[in-house]
Amino acid sequence: MTSTTSDHPCKGCAFHRGSVWQPVERADLAHLHRGFTRRDLAAGQRLYAQDDANGGVFCVSSGLIAVRTHHAEGTSTLLKLAYPGDIIGYRSFLAGARHKTEASALLPSRVCIVARRDAARVVQASPAVLARLAGRCVEEIDSTHARIIAASVSQNRDRLRALLAHLMQRHGRRQGDRLRMRLPLSRSDLADLIGVRPETMSRLLRQLKDEGSLTVSGREISMALAAPPAGANPERRPRATPRRGAAHRPASPDPSLTTRA
Amino acid sequence: MTSTTSDHPCKGCAFHRGSVWQPVERADLAHLHRGFTRRDLAAGQRLYAQDDANGGVFCVSSGLIAVRTHHAEGTSTLLKLAYPGDIIGYRSFLAGARHKTEASALLPSRVCIVARRDAARVVQASPAVLARLAGRCVEEIDSTHARIIAASVSQNRDRLRALLAHLMQRHGRRQGDRLRMRLPLSRSDLADLIGVRPETMSRLLRQLKDEGSLTVSGREISMALAAPPAGANPERRPRATPRRGAAHRPASPDPSLTTRA
DNA sequence: CGTAAATTTGAGAGCCGTCAAAACATGTGG
């Protein structure tokens, strides 16, 4: 025991401040401690499976968790990438139902868990916690809406560009005048995220490569620093199919992936 | 005054039982009454606009409300159809932010409003209300997830079929051995909902018409009762592009539109 | 009855899905 019961279990976490469990009534700390567990996952390991009974509320402490749903036809959709500070499994917790999604680690990860029963007690006793959970729900709604909108407004190639830029921001390391990263996702996962088949993903990547904006080799990706040639970017790709006035935009943020800003 | 202050304002509503405001602490009833308003909207009239400050929580009492977002390029996306019993505007209420969507009536409608300040008081005093709001959030998350999944699993024609079946269920009237309805949506709205351009929607409708499964004339639609020829439906449309094993399904429920079961 | 708005139709091009095969990558056992 390195912490006394009066300490908050999230205290040591880098995301202590934004935690849904924080602050909490003094009396609830005991419940929080009782139900609190940490779990380390190797890359590829599963945190919970689709149709599992809900085991509580999960908070990503480090690493990266993929939230997917599998369909009857054998396909799947990657619904969300959960980064440190994000919570998952709360949909099923709040609904008091089974998981509709599966969560598995894309990178070695650590997850903090508050067991269902204790989480329920804390929530019941501290409405502020419930309010914060509702806030996370709202973020989730926003990001899924953003995804629906992005799908109907911009085309796949642009969405992929935005996705890669986004991932680079999270996982990239500067190297000279370029950014480099090792993709945490397989081609299939990328495809699921954009909503195309893997073959198409392969072709999209090649198109981006041919555009010159980035280098791809297996999972190693590098791209020019932020705004590419900055001033010299007067629409280098003269699209024949303009699609919904999306022609004049460098690379919109596209919040459709993160729940947290 | 037909009701005393001790009555619940939702009492007379057909959706009294499922109301998020019900039950509520006795002491909160006063707040509920203070902030309570009804508003009647003509078809086409707007309830709130995108970027408006949140005015409270809105509950659809009758009619049909469309929730959209408008994009910079002049296009828009129909995010949700709100039926009686559904609440809207709660995202912005919970987030304490401006509306990201616009709500307008598709049919003559009545909406019950609990003003923001009073709603906030009720929520603060009655955690159960907050819990029910969170429940609605979860339903919204489920339905947007369903929509994302439907978009990547089934093709537009099938989604349109499902959408029409769904609308027929809500708005249809039996007439002989057929169901009839007057579409509450314009072609553009239908297109937005499916995620295609209006021209494509027009063509999709013609395809369904050619299939023989329904009759379309302006906004008047009719289709054979429920399961069309029942036993005699051995895949009449031999698709050359099977798309993700979706070939063998009559007309899946597809919950991507309703928040409430 | 005329005008404006909504819907439909046509033509052409691009994008994506499917199927199948080739190219790579990875891990295992000899």
Place this chain on the structure above:
DNA sequence: CCACATGTTTTGACGGCTCTCAAATTTACG
């Protein structure tokens, strides 16, 4: 270290679907 089996990614070929642009047609209404 190599040969081999397996799983992933890439390519090619082809068809179907949707987009865009533009024009024709229908509908809605003042």
